[in-house]
Each structure stands twice: as structure tokens, then as C-alpha cells.
Amino acid sequence: MEFDALLIEPRRAKMEAEGLWPGKTLLDYFDACRAEKPDATAVVSIVVGTGARRDLTYSEIDHLAWRAAVGLRRLGLGKDDVLASQLPNGWEFVVLYIACRRLGIVFNPVMPIFREHELRFMLRHGEAKAFAIPRVFRGFDHEAMAETLKPELPDLSNLIVVGGAGPNGFEALLLDPAFDAEVSGIRQISARDRGDANDVCQLIYTSGTTGEPKGVMHTANTMYSNLVPYAARLGLGASDVVLMASPMAHQTGFMYGLLMPVMLKARMVLLDSWDKALAAKVIAQDGVTFTMASTPFLMDLTNAVEELGTNSSTLRIFLCAGTAIPGALVERARRVLGTKIVSAWGMTENGAVTLVSPSDPDERSVNTDGFVLPGMEIQIRAADGTVLPAGQEGALYVRGCSNFGGYLKRPQWNATDAEGWFDTGDIARIDDAGYIRICGRTKDVIIRGAENLPVVEIEAVLYKHPDIQQVAIVAYPDERLGERACAFVVPKQGKTFSFEEMVRFLDSQHLAKQYYPERLEVCDQLPSTASGKIQKFALRTMLREAYEKSRA
Template identity: 85%
Template sequence: MQFDAVLIEPRRARMEAEGFWQGKTLLDYFDVCLAEKPDAVAVLTVVTGSGTRREMTYAEIDRLAWRAAAGLRRLGLGKDDVLSCQLPNGWEFVVLYIACLRLGVVFNPVMPIFREHELSFMLRHGETKVFAIPRVFRGFDHEAMAHRLKADLPDLRHLVVAGGEGPDAFEASLLDPALDADVPAARDISARDRSGANAVCQLIYTSGTTGEPKGVMHTANTMYSNLFAYADRLGLGASDVVLMASPMAHQTGFMYGLLMPFMLKARMVLMDSWDKAQAARVIEQEGVTFTMASTPFLMDLTNTVEELGADSSSLRIFLCAGTAIPGALVERARKVLGTKIISAWGMTENGALTLVSPSDPDERSINTDGFVLPGMEIQIRAADGTALPVGQEGALFVRGCSNFGGYLKRPQWNATDADGWFDTGDIARMDEQGYIRICGRTKDVIIRGAENLPVVEIESVLYKHPSIQQVAIVAYPDERLGERACAFVVPKAGKTFSFDEMIAFLDSQHLAKQYFPERIEVVDQLPSTASGKIQKFALRTLLREQYEQSRS
């Protein structure tokens, strides 16, 4: 595979000269941990449901990762080949990634929720040679699905099945003690082929909400340049215990749950899937100090800690990204959890780029998505490309150290100009102190009668209502005005909510009447990604189909 990471070289000299690209990979950080504390626990894996736990030291991970590297060589994998991994959070994921780095194999994490439709494209586009999967996860037979996929993917040579049986089993193909005889040869190969800091080491696909998924290419330098600044702002260090329940196949889990702890020399606690009661117990038992997830996770944890009376006093920071955090939730979480709630914004292409500081007042996490991290720049632009003044909404452009290397085989979609500015597709505004507020995606804008509606602000007002658990406002077609606004509402347990209640509440909050949604849909749940982001495109599609049916 040839990786056309065309966005790396144009900024390489500057990023290295300014110290943002320090030339280190996860292997460098891991080797330091291994040398300093080989017998310390590096990873604790917790299996949701059964509660099964497994601790692994740096020395154990090192030994198994070399064994796995030898196994991957036997399977024919080498430098710049692609391994796709659909494993849930766990020590196997960690060992496999380290093994790939040692051989220069490009790691492609894919979400456990993906099925044939998404995977057939991703694995073909990425020319995957080995596919690592669980035999069964959350009741779904991944092994059977993988065999169906393999029949139509000529590049896919081998399956590696965690918990499987026979020669394809993870344990047989990558962890067999007999592989230790091949480790010396693997070490020699690693000395030559191990991933460098500017080589593509991660291929991760966007969700493909419009058109085909895009294969985002990252290097160690692009990812770690984000992590340095991120950890520094939050004051994270070796004494921290990082809990990650968001899938490591998502950039949240991968960067902040896997890469960052090794950089910090901190202990990581991995949950294979989210369970609010288990999470509350793990935080209490393990003294978790930091976690990162989306707003629904924070809501779940707050409710559960209050119900169970669990001790969450060790949890210093809960970083929320993906959607605005309702003010009432921030206030309640601070009271119940005793935790600082940090708002942030980022993308698969860049990592978390803006976040508030722990020293900021809580209002900053309620009303903003933070200010930009060192090494990155932000610009708000009008439709004609000119920079907008403070306070005005426009297209959000970013550039700097953590910008990705480009989209695999689709450089025409890189959305990055000659000066390095990347079009995020988001709409934002910036205040006089440099804090930004994400006002929605470009495609999420509702333009009613030539007037843009401030969707995020309307949602934030509705979140204040005591009966509302979740809300999402999206456009639906209208012959006269082009678009109108519909509010999808999930009421809290035992509560109801109606259109008349919505109008009365918005009026009581003194919101301009032209911003009131003209329609409400009360639902049991909203479609969302595994990381908790609401999939507004699915709601828009539903309304558009209803509209088209009504006209046929």
C-alpha cells in the first residue's frame, strides 16, 4: 500500500523547528515505561456484564506484543500493510497495536458497531490483509460476518479471532508460546521497519454520514502533538488513572485512552463497553482521576453515582466533547460527582483542538467549547472566505501541528488550502477572549426564509426544561420557506412533553419567537454513534422521507 499523506511534508520543517513534532512514537514512550517500571500495572481491562478483570504489567505487554509481532510476520504482514481491528477495548487491542508499530504495519481501528455495509467498503478501500475481530461481542457473531466479508475481499488473507477456536484464534495465531522462537527475527525486522514518527501509523474512517466513509491518515507526530498540549492544559501526569469506556476504534478512545497514558506513564483502565453502574464502581475501586466521553455518559454517571452512593471523589476531570453540555447537567454533575466538567471540540482529522482550562469558571464549559491548544490556529470565515470579527458566526477553519495527513486515495477531498487551512465543516463564533462556540455543522444549519436559526442555542434553552433528557433540532422541507425546524425530544423517565409545553417554555425563556421550532417529535431515543454523538442526518432523512411521501 502506498499512503498519499500529502499534508505532512509541507509543514514538516516548521513543525519540527517549533518543537510541536518531537519525533516520538508510542513505542518510544512504552520503552521508557518498560525500563522504569516493568512490573507496574499498565492496563486494567474490565469486561462489562461479567465484571471479569485482568491486569497487565508493562513487562507482560512487552512479551506478548513481541510474540504477536512474530505471529503477524508468519501471517505475511510487513511494513505499510494494513491490519483492521474491530476488537473492543481490552489488553488484546493494546498488544496488537504495539505489535503493528514494531513491524511498521498500519493499524486501522473500526467500530464494533460496523457491519457488512460499512466494513466491505473500508476493508476494500484500505486493502486490509488481516482482520482482527472478537468471536462474539454483545450478542453479535463477528466471526461469521468476517467469513462472509472475506469471500469478497481479495486482499484479505487472514482473520484473527479473539476467543475463537482453531488456527484463526487470536490465542493460536498471535499468542502461541512457540512464536517466541521467531521473536529474535521479529526484533531484527523491527529495527529496520518500525513505524517512524512521520509515517502513517493509523488509518481511521469517518462515519460516512454523507457519501462514502473517508480514510483519515495520521502519524505519531500529528497525534502526539495534540496530546502534549491537551495533557498540559489539563494538568495530567504519571499519577493519573485514565478510564476509557468510549471505543478505542474511535479517536476519543484511541488517542486519549491508549496513546496518552503511555505518554504520561499513567495507568489505563479499559471498559469493553459502557455500563453506568460498572463505571461508577470502577471509578471508586481504582481511584480513576480522568475520563473523556460525550454528554450522555456524563448524565448516566451522575445519575448512577447519586443512586448508588458511590464514591467518585478521585475523579478530578470529566471531559465532554461532541455536543453542548446543558448547564443544569454541569451544575448537577459538579455537585454529585465533585468533578470538574471540561467542554471541548475536535474531529477525527485533528483530535481535540479546543478545550476550557480547569481553572475556568463552570460557565465556560456551559457556554463555550474552549480555546485553541498551542500549535493550532483557528479562523472564522464568511461565505466569501474573509475572516469574520469577534462574535459573528461563520465557517470554522483550523491549521497546525495535529492536522491529519489527508484522506487515503482521495486527496481531492482534503479540504486544505495552500496555506494549510482545513475546512472543518463546522460553524462557530469566537468571543473576545478567544473561546469558541460550535453552532452546528454546515449541513446542520437550518435556513428558514433566508434566516439562519441558532440551533445550538435553542437546544441549550430546551435542555433547561426539567422533563427533557435529550433534544435535537433539525430541518425539514417546506415549500414556502425552504426549511422549518423540528425538535426531536426524549423525555426523562416518567415524564411527558408536548408541543404546547415547548412553546410555553421557550416563551418563558424570552427566546425570539422566530426561533421557535414549528414541530415536535417525542421519541424514546435518538440515533447516535457509539461515542454518543447524535446522528442528525438520520433525523433529517426521516423527515425528508415523510415529506416526500406526503407529496406523492
């Protein structure tokens, strides 16, 4: 595979000269952990469905990863080959990634929720030579699906099945004890092929809020240049215990649940899926100090701790990203969990770019998405490219150390200008203190009769309603005004919601009447990615198709 990471070299000298690219890979950090604390617990891996738990030390992970590297080499994989992994969070994911890096294999995590349609495109586009899957996960037969897909993917030579009992099983292919005799030879190959911090090491596809997956290329430098200042702002270190239930096939889980704990010499606690009651118990049992997830996870955890009465006193920080955090939730979570709620904004293409400081007042996490991390810059631009002053909404551009290397085989989509500014596709504003507020996606903007509606602010008001669990406001076509606003609402369990109640509540909140949605759709659930981001494009498509059908 030829990786056209065109956005790396133009900024390499500047990033290295300014000390923004650490020049270290996962293997550098992991080897330091193994040397310093070989018998310390590195990974706690919990299977939610069965409660099965496995604790592994740095030394044990090291041994398994060398054995797995032998297995991968025996399968014919080597430097710059792509291995796709649909594994859920667990020790196998960690071992497999370390083994891949030891051979210079590029790791392509794909979400466990993806099925034939998404996987057919991603594995073909990424030219994956091996595909690691669970045999069955959450009741779905991944092995059968992969076997069906395999004949359609000419590059795919091997399936590696966690939980598989046959010759393609994870244990049989990668963890045969007989492989230990070949580790010395693999160490020599690793010294040659593991690569450096500027090699593409991760290929990850965008999560699908726009409906168009793109293969994002990252290097160790682009990811760790984010993780170093991120951990510093949050005050995280070797004594921390990081809980990760967000999928490690998503950048949240991958960077902040796997790469960051190894960098910190900390412990990672992995849940293969989300279970609020189990998460509450694990926090108490393992002394979890930090976690990162979207707003629904925070809501669930707060409910669970309140219902079960578990001890969450060790949990210093819950970092919430992906959507605005309702003020009422922050207040309740602070009271119930005793935890600092920190807001942030970022993308698959650049990791977390802005985040609130733990020393900031809670209002900052409710009303902003934080301020920029060292090594990154942001601009708010008007449609004509003019940089806007504080307080004005415009297109959000980002430049700096953690920006990605480009989209695989699609450089025309890189959305990065000659000066290195990346068009995020988000609409935002910045205040006088440098804190940003995401106001929506460029495609999420609703222009009703030439007036832009402040979608995020309207959603934030509706989130205050005691009967609303989730809300998303999107545009639908209108012959006279061009667009109108529709509110999709998921009521809390046992509650109802009506258009009349929405209008009454917005009246009570003194919102300008021209901002009121003209339509309400009450749903059991909203389409979303596995990380909790609402897929507004799906809602817009539904409304547009209904409109077109009515005019046919």
C-alpha cells in the same frame, strides 16, 4: 499499500523547526515505560458482561506484544500493510496495536457496531490484509459476519478471532509460547521496519455524522502533537489513572485512552462497553482521576454515583466533547461527583483542538467549547472567505500541528487550502477572550425565510426542560420558506413531552418566537454514533423522504 498523506510534507519543516512535532512514536514512549517501571500496572482490562478483569504490567504487555509481532509476521504482514481491528476496548487491543507498530503495520480501528455494509467499504478501501474481531460481542456473531465478508475482499487473507477456539483464534495465531524463540529475529526486523514519527500509523474512518465515511490518515507526529499540549493543559501526568469506556476504535478512545496514558507513563482502565454502575464502582476501586466521553456518559455516571453512593472523589476531570453540555447537568455533576467538567471540540481529522482549562469557571464549559491548544490556529470565515471578527458566526477553519495527513485515496476531499487551513465543516463563533462556540455543522444550518436559526442555542434552551433527555433540531423542507425547524426530543424515562409544552417552556425562557421549532417529533431514541454524536443527517433524511412522499 501506498499512503497518499499529502498534507504531511508541506508542513513538516515548519512543525519540526517550531518543536511542535515531538518526533516520537508509541514505541518510543512504551519502551520508556517498560525501562522505567516494568512492574507497574499498565492496563486494567474489564469485560462488562462477565466482570472478568485482567491487570497487566508494562513488562507483561511488552512480552505479549513481541510474541504477537512474531505471529503477525508469520501471517505475512509487514510494513505498510493494513490490519483492521473491530475489537472492543481490552488488553488484546493494546497488545495488537503495539505489535503492529513494531512491524510498521498500519492499524485501522473500526467500530464494533459496524456491520457488512460499512465494513465491506472500509476493508476494501483500506486494502486490509488481516481483520481482528471478537468471536461474539454484545450478543452478535462477528466471526460469522467476517467469514461471510471474506470472499468479497480480495486483499483480506487472515481473520484473527479473540475468543476463537479454532486455528484462527487470537491465542493460536498471535500468542503461542513457542513464538518466544523467534523474538530475537523479529527485533531485527522491527529495527528496520518500525518506521518513524512521520509514517502513516493509523487509518481511521470518520464516524458517520454526515453519512460519508472517509479514511483519515494520521502519523505519530500528528497525534502526539495534540496529546502533549492536551495533557499539559489538563495537568495530567504519570500518577493519573485514565478510565476509557468510549470505544478505542473511535479517536476519543484511541488517542486519549491508549496513546495518552502510555505517553504519560500512567495507567489505563478499559471497559469493553459502557455500564454506568460498573464505571462508578471502578472509579472508586481504582482511584480513577480522568475520563473523557460524551454528554450521555456524564449524565449516566452522575446518576449512578448518586444512586449507589460510591466514592468519586479521585475523579478530578471529566472531559466532555461532541455536543453542548447543559448547564443543569454541569451543576449537578459538580455537586454529585465533585469533578471538574471540561468542554472541548475536535474531530477525527485533528484530535481535540480547543478545550476549557480546569482553572476556568464552570460557565466556560456550559457556554463555550474552549480555546485553542498550542500549535493550532483557528479562523472564523464568512461565505466569501473573509475572516470574521469576534462575535460573528461563520465557517470554522483550523490549521496546525495535529491536522491529519489527508483522506486515503481521496485527496480531492482534503478540504485544505494552500496555506494549510482545513475547512472543518462546522459553524462557530469566537469571543473576545478567544473561546469558541460550535453553532452547528454547515449542513445543520437551518435557513428559514433567509434567516439563519441559532440551532445550538435553541437546543441548549430545550435541554433545560426537566423532562428532556435528548434533543436535536434539524431542517425540513418547506415550499414557502425553504426550510422550517423540527425538534426531535427523547423524554426522560417515565416522562412525556408535547408541542404545547415546548411552546410554553420556550415562552418562559423568553426565546425569540421566530426561533421556535414549528414541529415536534417525540422519540424513544435518536440515531447516533457509538461515541454519542447524534446523526442529524439521518433525521433530515427521514423528514425529507416524508415531505417528498406527501408531494408525490
